[in-house]
Amino acid sequence: MNADSRKGELADLKAQLRQLAGSRQPGVEDIKRELYKKVISYMTIGIDVSSLFSEMVMCSATSDLVLKKMCYLYVGNYARGHPDLALLTINFLQKDCHDDDPMIRGLALRSLCSLRVKNLVEYLIGPLRSGLKDANGYVRTVAAMGVLKLYHIAPSQCTDNEFPAMLRALLLNDPDAQVVANCLCALQEIYTAEVNVSPETAARDREHLLSKPVIYSLLNRIKDFTEWAQCLVLDMVSKYVPSDSDESFDMMNILEDRLQHTNSAVVLAAIKVFLHLTISMADIHQQVYERIKAPLLTLVNSGSAEQTYAVLSHLHLLVLRAPVLFSNDYKHFYCRYSDPTYVKKLKLEMLTAVANETNTYEIVTELSEYAANVDVAIARESIRAVGKIALQQYDVNAIVDRLLQFLEMEKDYVTAETLVLVKDLLRKYPQWSHDCIAVVGSVSSKTVTEPKAKSALVWMLGEYAYDMPDAPYILEGFIENWIEEDSAQVRLELLTAVTKIFFKRPPESIKMLGAALSAGLADAHQDVHDRALLYYRLLQQGVEVAERVVNPAKQAVSVFADTQSSEIKDRIFDEFNSLSVVYQQPSYMFLDKEVRGPIELTEDSGILPLGPTIADDVLPSQLVDATDNDLLLSASDKEESVAAVSNGSHYSGPDLAGFESSSAPPRSTSSPSSTSQVTSTSAAAATSLLDFEDLLGLNTYEVSTPALFSLKLKTKPSLVAQAFQRKWGQLAVALTLDHTLSSPASLPTPQPLIRHMQSNLVEVMASGGKAPTFKFFFYAQAADSPSSSGFFLVELIVNTSTGFSQAKIKADDASLAPAFQELFLAILSSFGSN
Missing domain, CATH: 3.30.310.10 (TATA-Binding Protein)
Structure with missing residues (x-):
């Protein structure tokens, strides 16, 4: 529709509405309905029909409820943006607030409170007061939420007219459960966002909601509430502190049947109450775990995939806190073919958590089947799960055999994940090195393409060079392809592995070590360059000195670091039945702006090409909050995303033929050319190190505006x-x-x-x-x-x-x-x- 035809049609609509405004002829209501429908449809698709405001208001004088609803919808849409037009609606809305039909009274009151125009607040006071005292429950329900809307527009007028006190009275005495729920919702939000009151008053108001009379009044009527209202009540009850254990048992007896509710939100809210009430009673708390296990497992196997994931997330949290109580129910966490990937992944984590001496064989057998899954992501996760179970010291013998069998599957991603896990197993169980290395040695290095897997293979080649005859020659192939290797992580591991082999098998590896150090010194990556320089200088001090630093005697790793601290886990548990459990993060980590870090544009933000085609009015409309992880990454992690560019300079390999070794000739000094190269490299490294520290954010900036300019800028501008x-x-x-x-x-x-x-x-x-x-x-x-x-x-x-x-x-x-x-x-x- 072009602009001219649109204007003509709007003019036609205006004329028809004006003609029907005072008409009482039969069938006129049906004609009005059709016109109203057309106006609402235009409004819905974004066409500005505010020019019809006066005519729509004039036609609102009708007893037709459908027409009333459409008129209220129209008025509510345009009133806030056109305060001058909103004033035209006051008279007919106030009149409808006293209509004989309670439905019209409620709709009119809701529309009146939804105008959100501060200058019209004085017209809300009377209708709201009458609505809270109305004989009809629907009108009181609307009025309770209207008080909240009034509070957001004008907090002082809301409190001065004692509307919160009226809500508190209805909360305890109103016979309609929905009115009570709306009063509770409004009071919670008002007391949470209280302004212009003393901290003592705010604390007293919040304590009133958590008082024993209010809590018991709500618990005794909980079956009368809707599911949404039950969740609201249960969330508030979870914050209540009983006076003694008897009171806790009384409350749990009242809520016992809520655990059998068909709605998962109600069940989870009730579970949160049970866990809160028994947190200080260890024996009873464990019995609560046993009691809530059956309802949760029932919900896992019923409902949508989204519900299954939400319930599983909460169950996973409980499993981590008490894995023994769920160890016999591990079969409930087996993956179904129809489960989406995100549900399967969570189930694998739970199988890992519940594994113990009695069920390890069955769980590992099941996980081994998933390794052949067509879903590559699940196959990878299942292999990692097997490795995690092995690191928990459960039936290691059988698990190591399973892991080594994965290497025979001849699938690149299976081999990659298995190599990473075998490396961790060898760090914890060095006694298994003979069996593992025998199988790892048969893996072709050409089939290993992933950086983490390459790093793991290179580490094993360097660490167990005595048990792998071909280790120097396999590493030599990696050194020859140094320039083609994109991962700095692999190049760093190569330097360490080649140096370790030199200590163990110097005749076979001395030339390879020279080539590796030469390539490392010429590497554009700062970490690789610095490590090569470190090893070169250590070797200049003597082979024994270098070996004590690079390859000291190692003890088996007893415990691998957990990804989350116990404090974080406790905070997530305190926020049970919230998104914190699903995200596996405390709420402050994704709600607090300071923790989230600066805002970044996503890839979908529409980055425009440079040149004359840049639009004049490009809005930053896709600003999204994202955590700035740059300062938390290691240097190698950060640089891996940037392709290494050779600067064209090359270092000649250090002369390693004269280094002291148990089977090498006496040590001789390095050549002058090598010395000068190292000296120049040191200077370059010192300069680069400053840039490197700056990249990590370690430098403190001297914040100042250039002094030669007349305009001075504010030190800490604040703009959301x-x-x-x-x-x-x-x-x-x-x-x-x-x-x-x-x-x-x-x-x-x-x-x-x-x-x-x-x-x-x-x-x-x-x-x-x-x-x-x-x-x-x-x-x-x-x-x-x-x-x-x-x-x-x-x-x-x-x-x-x-x-x-x-x-x-x-x-x-x-x-x-x-x-x-x-x-x-x-x-x-x-x-x-x-």
Whole structure:
């Protein structure tokens, strides 16, 4: 529909509605219905029909409930955005609040409270007060939620008119269970978000909800509530602290039948109450585990896959806390063919958790079947599960045989996972080295392509060189393909393995060691270069010295580090029946902005190509919160995502023929050329080390604005993502800026530029993209401006292959934009110059 025809149709609708406004002819209600349906359909698909507001209001004088509902829907949609039009609705909504039909009274009151216009709050007070005292339960239900809406618009007027006190009275005395539930919901939210009250008052209000009369009143009526209301009540009961054990038993007796409920949310909420009430009674707490096991297992085997996963997540949490109690129920965690991958993966974790001396054989047999699964992800997880069980010291003999059989399956991903696990087993059970190495030695290195598997194979070749005759020659093949090896992790392991073999079998490996150190010193990866340099200098000190550092006597690993601390697990348990259990993280880790870290743009954010095709009004509309893991990664993890680029320089291999060894000639000094190379390398390493520390975020930045500019920036500007997006959509582009970076190679990832800008008081709101194109949204604030104004917003797009960058600047105060442009250009120009 084009604009002209749309305007014509809206004019036609307006004329028809105006003509029918005062008509009382038979059948006019049906005509109004059709017109209303057309208006609502236009509104639904995004066409602006606010011009019909007056006519829609005039036609609302009817007893037809369907027409009333459509009119209220229309009014609620446009009233908030058009406060002047909302005033037209007050009279007819107030009139409908006193209608004889309780349904119309309730709908009118709900619409009146949904206007959300602060200037019209005074018109809500009377209808709300009447609604809370209405004889009909539906009207009181609507009025209870209306109080909450009023509180969000005008908290002081809500409390001054004693609406919370009226809700508390209804909470204890109202005969309608839905009214009680709505009162509870409203009071919980009001007391949680209380403003302009003392901490003592807020604490007293919250304690009132957790008082014994309120809790017992709700528990005695729990069967009358809807499932949603039962979950609400049970969640509040879980926060109640009984006075003694008898009171705890009374509450559990009341809630016993809730464990048999068909709704999984009610069952989980009731379980949370049982666990909370018995947390300080060890014996009873264990009996509760036995009692809740059957309801949970029933829910696992019924319902949708999503419900199964949610229930399994909670069951998994309980299994980790008390695996012995679930050890006989391991067959409930066997994977079904129809289970989705995420459910299968969780079941494998549970099978690993419940494994013990009595059921290990059956569980490992089942997991071995999954290793041949067509789903590669599940096959990998099943192999890892077998390895985890072996590391728990349960029937290791049989499990090692199973793992070694996996190597005979001749599937790349099976071989890769098995090699990683065999390496861990050998670290914990060195006595199995003879059997394992005999099988590992038959694995062709050409079939191992995954970095972790290569690292594991290389480690075993270096650690057990005595038991593997071909170990030096296999490693020699890896050294020859050094340049083709993309993984820094593998190259690091190669350096260590070759050095270890040199200590054990020097005649066969001395040339290989020289080649490895030479390649390592020329490697572009900082960690690889530094390790090669370390080994070279250690060898200069003597073979015995180097061997004590690189290959000391090792003890078997007793316990591998757990991925989660006990404190984290306890916090997740305290948040039972919440997303924390599903995410396996405490809520603060995915709700707290400071923990989540800075915002980044996802790959779907629409990074635009550089050039004249860039749109003028590109909103940062896909800002998403993501944890900034960059500072938590090791250097090798970070650099693996960036392809190593050779700088064209090559080091000649150190002369290792004269190093002291039990079977080598006496040690001679290194050649002058080698010494000069090492000296220059040390200087380069020192310079690179500074950059390396900077990449890890270890340096403290001297935060300052360039002193030569008149515009000063605020040290810590505060701007949330929603406000940034709103300002970006409202403000026009003040200036544009084109610039060529002096050192685009120093921008392998967005992080270096982000740190540089932050060190100059320009904060990042979002960043993202893939090399060579990165996109940033920056913001800064004038030093002398109020907290909510004086902001400068910048969209910067950088092409690292050409160094070309393009920026669009928007400002609250357009007159300051030129000064900020000059300052921003100076900051951007200084990037990479140090």
